[in-house]
Amino acid sequence: MRKMKESKTKKTIIKLENVWKIYTMGHVEVPALRGLDIEIKEGEFVALMGPSGSGKSTSMNMVGCLDIPTKGRIFLAGKNISHMTESELAQIRGRKIGFIFQQFNLIPTLTALENVALPMIFQNTTKEQRMERAEELLNLVGLGDRINHKPSEMSGGQQQRVAIARSLANDPDVILADEPTGNLDSKTGDSVIDFLTNLHITKGKTIIMVTHDAHVAESAERIELLKDGRIVSTKKGKHHKKHE
């Protein structure tokens, strides 16, 4: 497996083929995606960049199996998910995708430990396994001493690290980060990006990051620039050069 990832013929983990998403607002049809084609290989670190209204969020919803396209096909690990039911999608994203959001999106009533353990409940993991893994992950993100804190008792950077730990709970292939630094100061933001880069390098996770921040996007191997619901250009990021 490890060998395969390193070889030139990497497996495709996510592929979008001519994906359209059209929202109907009143009687007007507003296309958010107009024939988006994108292919992401296992272990890649890709940034989706673009100004607001470019279809960034919609494409992230598609990639993250949160929504299905109006037209076109989406493959996740070779499986066509374009016509799956919501519950099937939920199962797939629970196992294959870890989300990191701009707003951290932790459950305010739960402690850091419980938040990290939460995705595992929906995959029928035993309580012992859950607690052990959650604690391990919180140690990994350097919050081993904060496991019983509620989100309101933590700083933004700490909350985002809890969210990163949560995204790793079910050991997904793909980490999907939506403006992960958007609510953080630049120093904290940088440390979050460093952490993601580190995950990419050491654990071989596929990382897809949606951002409008060119500086942040530079950390990725590949930057896909979106405009009007379509990829307009592809370039390599600094990180890619650094590690080649």
Added chain:
Amino acid sequence: MLIDYLKLAVNNLLKRRMRSWLTLIGIFIGIAAVVSLIGLGEGLRIAISSQFNMLGTDTITIQASGVQYGPPGTGVVTPLKQDYVDKIANVDGVDFAIGRLLKTSKVEFNDRATFTVAGSMPSGQHRGDIEERINLKADQGRLLRDGDKYKVLMGSKYDEDDKVFGKLVKVGDTVLIQGKAFEVVGIAKNLGNFLMDYAVIVNEDDMRDIFNDKDTTSIIMVMVKKGADMNNVKEDIEKLLRKERDVKEGEEDFTVELSINAIKTLESTLFAVQLFVYIIAGISIVVGGIGIMNTMYTAVVERTKEIGILKSIGARNEDIFLLFFIESGLLGFSGGLAGAIIGVILAKTLAFIGAMQLGTDLIHADIAWWLITGALSFSFLIGCVAGITPAWRASRLHPVDALRYAK
């Protein structure tokens, strides 16, 4: 997994403690009312039935009844005659019959007067029959005997309640009944019957004396022989009395009642009362259910974003449904539990106060297990039913829209 959902639900309910409690009130009041009132009613029913059973199911009671024409108070009751007693005693299947006089009389003591029921005691062997039937015992002094002249047995209350005469009546005191002096020979044991415990009992001859009543009687108790058909005996007595009193069938100015029917009447009355309580409590519980539904809808709107998050990290529609459904059921169940506990305490307290006030063990709460388990399951069920549509709505939320939802 269900356990985890239950924990999450408890967590959510505790987070909004005030609202949870307010939501519970409807269910809570309903269940508390059902448990306490049904418990008390059940206790009362058992107690009264046992009192009647003591009286026996082989008894027939005859009383004169008024036929009222015109405005209230103008009705005339033709009293029963004393000579019916011997005639009834000769009816087939009758073991013996006893007539008793029960009259409202003026009783004076310590320069104060009260009006109460005076009851007569027959002489001879029937005295013992009556004493046994109504469980009459002396608490102080003695019971009346044949040959007692102007002697009285006072009800138990005269030894417990000094408000009647300003002081308690003791054995050896003299009281005036209808202006005539009577010597108190005994105080009866508490019978747990309000009327009987405030009554005064004198020998039949004295009673006829002071009321100048030679030939009437108020109530005739008929004991039926073992094995005789109660209904036949009853019909024969009715036939006899119709002839004696010269009335047509269907226009009787008297009632002949089997004690077993009295029990049935009593039970059906109690049942009606209980039914009424059930209905009132049912309304309260349904209103409580609507309250739960409202709270759950609010919770779904409030937690829209949370639902989005849960869905993004892998919760399926059915998981979201279960989460809210369990929370709602739990709300109902907690209301039921609190209601049941308060209901039991209330019933026991009321029974205790009642017993203290009346000095009787007649009123006691009988909380059956079926009552508690029924109340709990019903409140849980109401909570679940109330939670179905909110939980369904929560489960159908689109993850993208839910995630985008701003508080």
